[in-house]
Amino acid sequence: MWVCSGSALVAEICAGAGLDAVVIDGEHSPNGLEGILAQLQAVHGYPVTAVVRPPVNDTVIIKQYLDLGAQSLLIPMVHTVADAEAAVAAVHYPPRGVRGVGSALARSSRWNRIPDYVQRAGDTVSLMVQIESAQAVENVAGILAVDGVDAIFVGPADLAASMGLLGAQEHPTVMAAVEQCIAAAKAAGKPVGVNAFAPATAQYYIDAGVDFILVGADVTLLARGSEGLASAFIPKRVGRPLL
Template sequence: MWVCSGSPLVAEICAGAGLDWLLIDAEHSPNGLEGILAQLQAVRGYPVTAVVRPPVNDAVIIKQYLDLGAQSLLIPMVHTADEAAAAVSATRYPPLGVRGVGSALARSARWNRIPDYLAHASETITVVVQIESAQAVDNVAEILAVDGIDAVFIGPSDLAASMGVLGQQEHPDVVAAVEHCINAAKAAGKPVGVNAFAEATARRYLAAGVDFILVGADVALLARGGEALAAKYVQAPGTGPTSSY
């Protein structure tokens, strides 16, 4: 599930829920470096994989997230193989990439307590890129072929917008594009994930072979739960929560 609240306490509650993985999001959420660090620390003691999404595919931001101790990154808005290669390069030290060297000062190397961290750091990092535009769908095979790309994740919301059907994640053309990317990932032998809050959609994509999926968000659960209480105890008959994502 998504962790969008920016709260380490909420992140820890989510981490203990029995889910497989959490996405600590900084693209659409109020998460700065200190907040991401606190959330990584809060979930560390639980058997859940923490994935962090930066706001942009930027080498400086990626460097900072890695130094905080993030090991799995979901890079948004990757449209081409060159952009995918840039994301990988940002996670590798020279000569394989452009990651700045500061491990002696960073949580990632436990402040220089991990032997040979510089030589082996890339072995502990997972790079997932987000396919969320018609252009990216067209280029998905080339993106998957980039050395160092470990998986792709499909974002139907932005994909629908780029295809001219804003807000229509269930549009047949969007579904077809998602399934095309799933098939491309399977052909490339790499894991593929997708965002799907509606259970029927999630079940369909699971049946189509996705390997990991986002099916909810902390803030959405709180909003819908609060609306349900209001509808039960406060709101007048005939009114209720508004439709939502």
């Protein structure tokens, strides 16, 4: 599930729920570096994979997230092979990549307490890239072929918007594009995931062969849950303002 509240306490609650992974979001959430660090620390003691999504495919931001100790990254808006290659370069030290060397100052190396960290760091990082545009779907086979891309994740909301179908991520054309990406990933032998909050849609993609799926978010669970309480216990009032 997504963790979008910016709260380390909420992240810890979610991490202890029995889920496989929590995705700490830096793209659409009020998460700065200090907040992401606190959430990584909060979930560290739980048997859950912590994935972190930066706001953009940017070498400097990715370097900072890695130095905080993020080991699984989900990079948004990867549209081309060149975008994927840039993401791979950002997560590796030279000569393979361009990650800046500051391990003595970083939590990722436990401040140089991990022997040979800079030589082994690339082996501790998993890189997922997001396929969330019509252009990315066209390029998905090439993106999957990039050495260092470990998995792809399809974002139907932005994909639908790029196809002129804003808000219609369950439109047949969008779902067909998602299935195209699933098939491409299977052919490439790499894992593929998708975002699907509607249970029926999530089950559809599970049946279609996705390897992982994001089925909720802390903020949406709170929003819908609190609305349910209000609906059950507050008398209906005509014209009640939302704000």
